Amino acid sequence: MTFRLFILLVLLTLIEVYAFQAVRTVTKTKWVQWxxxxxxxxxxxxxxxxxxxFDRKVGQTPMTMxxxxxxxxxxxxxxxxxxxxxxxxMFRLVLGAKNFFVQYDAEESFIPARRKFVSQLAIGLAAVPFLSLVYGMTKGKYNFKVRKExxxxxxxxxxxxGFTFTQISDIHSGSFDDxxxxxxAIDIINAQASDMLLFTGDIVNTHATEMHPWVDLFSKIKSHPFGKYSVLGNHDYGEYIEWNSAAEKEQNFKDIIDLHRQIDFKLLRNEHVNIQKGASALALVGVENWGVKFKKAGDLAKASAxxxxxxxxxxxxxxxxxxxVEVKSHxxxxxxTLSGHTHGLQFGIEIPGFIKWSPVQYVYKQWAGLYEHTGRYLYVNRGFGFHAYPGRVGIMPEITVLTLKKGRPVA
Incomplete structure (x- = not known):
């Protein structure tokens, strides 16, 4: 850990020294530079x-974020x-080489001086992510959007x-501060008046106690005619910190499971329920977390038995x-299938009809929104809360409302 911190310090120092060249070129005023x-x-x-x-036995805290x-x-x-x-x-180097080897002039410096307008451009462009990150930490993280499909x-x-359900995912209650x-956001959920509510995991960052200040608020999610159901996410297993004992970790897991009862969510752990409406029924299947890079506790065969x-x-x-990996070719x-997990990395660009991009797409093929494969659909919720970076830029917290229709869309 110490060696990693040393490498980080060296890298940050080099970045700082290099970036300072732009400031020094734009202004010669010493007090501004200092x-x-x-x-x-x-x-x-x-x-x-x-x-x-940072304490591995505590994990993420507000100060960490x-x-x-x-x-x-x-x-x-x-x-x-x-x-x-x-x-x-690179341009200065090429120009310097040309001046030296092609049209040598002893009075000219080998590498021309930096141009002020280029440094001004660099600082101007840098202001865009800076202001975006500030917005994400102050406003964006709670800029809830309702998305309908x-x-x-x-x-x-x-x-x-015409059956409707509201999906939320990745609450990460330990990150909330407002x-x-x-x-x-709870009022927004209730205003959708859906037939059913579905929560797709990560109720906390690590500790069950993170949710305690928020239980009363989440208990105000109104009863839905066909129930409120939930599953576990990777953060709900307490895998990312060092525990004092296996018993302590197990008790935390039991407490997290009990949180779902406290907010009146029916937790599905590799099981299914039949949702009856009139003379018809559909099966709601809930598996525990299963991820290529994370805990594989989900058992689809058991859940569908x-x-x-x-x-x-x-x-x-x-x-x-x-x-x-498993479901689309089962x-x-x-x-x-309803998922969450990626948060859209809480950073990206989304302009409907034009662009949908986030660095997370280079890790997950399906990372936000609706996907289809041979008539099988996946919806990836962008997440209700936030984790690690205490904000959202471009990828806003999401409350999803999905409507099921029989037949095919009218062209």
Whole structure:
């Protein structure tokens, strides 16, 4: 850990030295330069100090999240600045070589001086991610968006034509710091007046106690006519910290399971329930977490045991990699799978009809929104809460409303 911190400190120092060239080129005023250095280096010192204080037995705390946020605030804009400066330096090097070898002039410097407007451009471009990250930490993390999708199935049971359900995912209650914003989000959920509510995992970051201040608020999610159901996510198993004993870890897991009862969610652990409406029924299947890179506690065979192979099935599985690896090519048809987990990395660009991008797409093929494969659908919720970085930029917290329709969409 100490060696890693040392490498991080060296890298951050090199980035700081290089990025400072832009500031020094734009202004020769010493007090401006020194103020910039004092703020920047002071922030880096704080970040470095907090990393040395990180306790693996405690895990993520509000201070940890603030530290990560500050690190991104000082790092990402400077990386943008460096890209611009590097491009200019390559041009300066080529121009210097030309001056030296082709049209040698002893009075000319080998490498021309930096151009002020290029450094101004670098700082201007760097301001975009800086302001975006600040917005994400102050406003974006609670900028809840309702996203609606209508899905058509030829074999949807007759009585479920027009059936609606609200999906939320990745609450991460240990990250919250504003009860009024969470209360507003609960009001949004209730306003959808769906037939059923489905939560696809990660109720906490690690500890069951993180949810205790929020139980009363989440208990205000109204009863839905066909119930409120949930599954577990990777963070619900307490896998990411060091526990004092196996018994302590197990008790925390039991307490997390009990949280679902406290907020009136029916937790499905590798099991299914039949949802009856009129003379029709559909199967709601819930598996524990199963992820390519994370805990594989989900058991689809166990969860579906006894089900009619021809039943209309909705699967709740936290990690979308489960759908990619097992579900979409399963011998039995799971009509719709609901996942979360990725958060859309809480950072990206989404302009409907034009662009949908996040760095997380290079890790997960399915990372946000609706996907389809041979008539099997997956919806990946962008997450209700936030984790690690205490904000959201471009990928806003999501409350999803899905409507099931029989037949095919009208062209």
């Amino acid at each position: 103020t910039y250095l004092a703020v920047s280096l002071g922030t880096l010192f704080f970040v470095f100090y907090q990393f040395t204080k 603030l530290t990560i946020g500050l690190l991104l605030l000082v790092l990402v804009p400077k990386l943008i600045m460096i890209l611009v400066l590097l491009a200019e330096d 209508t899905l058509y199935f030829d074999d949807l049971p007759e009585d479920f034509d 009860p009024e914003k969470i209360a507003h 006894g089900l009619d192979p021809n039943a209309f099935k909705i699967l709740m599985s936290h990690d979308p990699s489960h759908w990619e 011998p039995e048809l799971y009509h719709l």
